[in-house]
Structures are given as C-alpha cells and as structure tokens.
Amino acid sequence: MKSVVAKLFLLSMAIGGLNQWTNAQNLNTTAKEDPGYVKVIQQRVSKIVEPLHLKNQDKAGKVQRVIEQQYFDLNRIDQNKQTALSAVKTGTQAKQAEKAEMARINENATASVDSLHPHFVSRLNKLLNKDQVAEVKDGMTYHTLEVTYGAYTDMLPQLTSKQKKQIMQWLEEAREHAIDGGSSKEKHAWFGKYKGRINNYLSKSGIDMKEAEVAWKKRRDSAGK
Known part of the structure; x- marks a missing residue:
C-alpha cells in the first residue's frame, strides 16, 4: 500500500512540474502560501528589488511578484519532493527498489525546477534590462x-x-x-x-x-x- 502511495506522489510531482510552469507563466499564489513564509519571502525579495532603483512603481511591483513566485514555486517543488521521499522511506519495499524510487523522485524534482528556470528568466527579461536581470540574480x-x-x-x-x-x-x-x-x-x-x-x-x-x-x-x- 505504501509503495502505491509513493508512486502516486511520483505522479503528482510529474503533474506538478506542469502546474509550476503554469504558475510561473500566469499566476501569483501568494494567497495560498503560509503567511509566515510569505512575509519572509516578501522581505527577502524587497532587498533584491530595492537596489534596482525602479522609478516605475507598477514595474517594481511586477518584478517583486515575479521573484516572489519563483521562490514559492521552488519551495513547493521541494516540499513535494520531501513528502514523496518520506513516503518511500517509511515503505516496506526492498532497499534496491527504494533507492531506485528515490532516484526517480529526485529526477522529477530536478525536471520541475529546470522547467521553471527559462520562464522565470524570460519574465525578468521582459521587465528589466540585462544589467538589472544580472543584479536580481546576484541578489538571489x-x-x-x-x-x-x-x-x-x-x-x-x-x-x-x-x-x-x-x-x-x-x-x-x-x-x-x-x-x-x-x-x-x-x-x-x-x-x-x-x-x-x-x-x-x-x-x-x-x-x-x-x-x-x-x-x-x-x-x-x-x-x-
């Protein structure tokens, strides 16, 4: 039964990769996140955005939200991965099968992160110039x-x-x-x-x-x- 649960987690992570891509493209999930975590991320991102000295407040707000969302999405991928790994570790399958399943979980998580990356950078490039994008990356x-x-x-x-x-x-x-x-x-x-x-x-x-x-x-x- 636990092996089945773990496999369901694997499937959810594969689907999650697509969901993360959608979020990175169109949505801001601030309202769905833990309020304490949101506060920490908002403060962290403010310190990244402030050195850009953006005079257009609307643009500054968009940049803030894009970076915040990247942190939220990365955190969600990591949480899904940790949950899936825990399910495998508490299962009863053989060590070799457990090792293989954990490897697949890590691979799926990496694939989800990799799918986020180009869309995040693309969104930054649409809002900022080359030097400003580099400043954001340095801040992160x-x-x-x-x-x-x-x-x-x-x-x-x-x-x-x-x-x-x-x-x-x-x-x-x-x-x-x-x-x-x-x-x-x-x-x-x-x-x-x-x-x-x-x-x-x-x-x-x-x-x-x-x-x-x-x-x-x-x-x-x-x-x-």
Missing part, C-alpha cells in the same frame, strides 16, 4: 559571483584577460544554477562546484593554487584585511 545568490571573482583577481593579479574571462564565464554559469537553489547551502554548493573547476583550470596553466592562497593570506594580513 548573495552576490557570491562578485565576491568570488574579486577574490580570484586579488589573489592572482597575474591572471591574463583570457583567464579572467573564463573565470567569469564559469561563475556566471554557477550563478545561473544557483538561483534555482532552494537554500543558501544549495546555492553555495553550485559555486563550490565551479570553484573546483576554476582551480583545476588555473592549476593546469601552471599556477600553484595552494601557494597562491598562502601568499594572498600573508598580503591580506599585512594590510590588516
């Missing part, structure tokens, strides 16, 4: 791109233009994934993954990253940073 990811890029260029002043361009390209990719993260841990994990790629790239170019980090720390300590 704690400005980790800016901080990380600054750290690399400060630590390695000898970087070539080509190397700097590659680092920025990978950090932008990391940010693109990170805006879909449901938690700060998930967001930072994406940057951590790409930092590993960057470090390998720089190491292959002949830079001793460990030595560079030690030297950088000494420079910062001397400067009182």
